[in-house]
Amino acid sequence: MTTKTRIQLSVMMFLQFFIWGSWYVTMGTYLNEIGFQGTAIGNSYSTVNLAAIVAPLFVGMVADRFFEGQRVLAFLHFLGGLVLFWVSTIKDPTAFYWVLLLYSLCYMPTLAIVNAVAFYQMDDPEKEFPGIRVLGTIGWIVAGLVVGFLKVEPTEIPLQIGGGVSIAMGLFALSLPKTPPKAKGEKVTVGKVLGFDALRLMKDRSFAVLIISSLLISIPLAFYYGFTNLFLNEQGMSNAAGKMTMGQMSEIIFMLLMPWFFRRLGVKKMILIGMFAWVARYILFAYGNNEELVAMFYLGILLHGICYDFFFVTGQIYVDKAAPEAVRNSAQGLITLVTYGIGMYLGSVYSGIVVESKEVLDAAGKVVSHDWRHIWLVPAGLAAVVLLLFAALFREKKEVRM
Template sequence: MKLKTKLQLSSMMFLQFFIWGVWYVTMGTYLIKIGFDGLDVGAAYSTINWGAIISPFVIGMVADRFFSAERVLGIMHLSGGIILYFLIQVTDPTAFFWTLLVYALLYMPTLALVNAICFNQMSDTKTQFPPIRVLGTIGWIAAGILISWMKIEDTSMVFQIGAGASILLGVYSFFLPSTPPQNKGKAPSIRDILGLDALALLKDRNFVTFILCSLLISVPLAFYYSFTNPFLNEIGLENAAGKMTLGQGSEFLFLLLMPFFFSRLGVKKMLLIAMVAWVTRYLCFAYGNNEALAPMLYIGIILHGICYDFFFVTGQIYVDQAAPKKVKASAQGFITLITYGLGMLIGSWSSGWFVKQYTLADGSHVWQTIWLIPAGMALIATILFLIFFNDKKNAVTEN
């Protein structure tokens, strides 16, 4: 792959995740400031999950059959930038939800589009993709550092910056390498789009256990994304958004170390370590503070690398190994639907409901109780996985 192409794809990845990271982490803090309650905040975050559920239809019926991926990417980011700009004027919870939902339906399909554009230019994705994809993590970190440095965590300016970056990527997309539709002329199938062919894998008890635990662990994940920044700001941790980028730094490190751990620990141990890390993270948040026990807060943040990489990345590898060749793509789509779609959708709404229940009259929150709830959820998933999943060779074979 030429150096020019590498730079183009790396810049694309940086902007793709900068756009998301610049508003997503701190949105809860901003919404609480303008008078939204916990349920309103949870509803706002659920728009991303609805986008994850619906986005396969967009990719399957439009980008994969009618138009080049880079053009669809450009149109979606240009449109999304306009929506983000107008979002700063919306202060009613219901109107905010529907406006952000429109944006989510535009943004979430672009996550698959940038991957497709990258893969189309690569001869060896295993070695060529990671160094380019990691620029996305760096983009997310840069977004957190920027808004922390500008001290705008609780302002609408995060949406303005996101809008500007989205329009920039929208224009830039039209200059990316050509990625023509892969299934031009082929009639779209709902079964293919939703990955329903992967349901055959449910004959294997290990796969069923993995799917169930993936669903359960995705629920507490939404607690972290929706309310960690409001929590850290409320208890007085300075530059919370910037310090939360320690989690992405940890993710970056453990992503590089994945091959080392995978060869020595195997699937079950890595998934278990991830689940225990989820429990530990929320216990750290529940019992830590911004005084003598401040290190517990940092531990909870830094554990993000293990929580995310050891579970979700390992899970993707497990699914690839478990699925026969003809349903590998469907299986990956199915697990994405279960985790980022259904699981985090439940988590976004339930986290908002619990936060609302534990909001005091003065607007503060009983954070210890709030964080013990996802800790308990993660513990249940861990116990179920420990009992019912084993490391033996999958019964599903290639055919």
């Protein structure tokens, strides 16, 4: 891979996650500000998860078979940018939901497409991809720092920033190296694209336990992604969006340490630690405050590295090692479907219901705050139950551990 190509792919990955990070973290705060109740906020976040279910169908059945990757990327980001500007003008919950779903259907397929564009240009993806992918996390961090610095969290401006950068990404993608459709002429089925071909692996108890646990643990996980920024702002934390990027900073650190932990702990212990970190995070949020116990908030944010890497990344590694080569891609598709798709969708909807049930209203019926302690104890309890079930039922195979 030439230096020019490396720079192009690095910019691509940076912009890809800058776009998502610019609006996603603070959207709950903005929607609360314009009068959306918890259920409407949770439903809005669920559009991303619905799109995550549909995205593999578009990528596998259409993009990978008929079009060059960089051209699809350009079209989706340019169109998505325009739609995101449209989203920023909407104040009605129902209309907001449907237009944001349209945007999500534009954005979510691009997550797979940027990887495909990057992999095609690489001589040794195993060595070269991590250095490119980390620019995505840096892009998310910079987006949070920019939004926090501008002090625009409760406004529509983050959506407009995301829209503007998305249009710029669409134009930039046209300059990316040519990436021909990798599945041109191949027969592709819905079952293969969504990972259903890997369902036969569910006969193995430990694999089934991992998949089911991944689905269930994703439900409490959605509380963090949808409502942490609103929570921190209501607690009076300044520059909450900027401070939340400490979570992505810790993610980079623990990602680099993953091989060391994996050799010493193995799959089961790492996933259990990841699950426990989610329980601990929510308890820290429930009992901390923005005064003498503010360190509990910061610790809860910093746990993101363990929460994400030890659970999501370790689970993907286990699936890659446990699945036979013939269904390995389908197995990865399956775990992505049950976590980012089905599990997070259920979690987004349920978290909205819980948050709305704990709203504190003024005499005029306007939401002024929330009973956050009891809100955070709900996902903490759910995560604890899944942790106990996983600990009791999962058996780690020695060859996978190695």
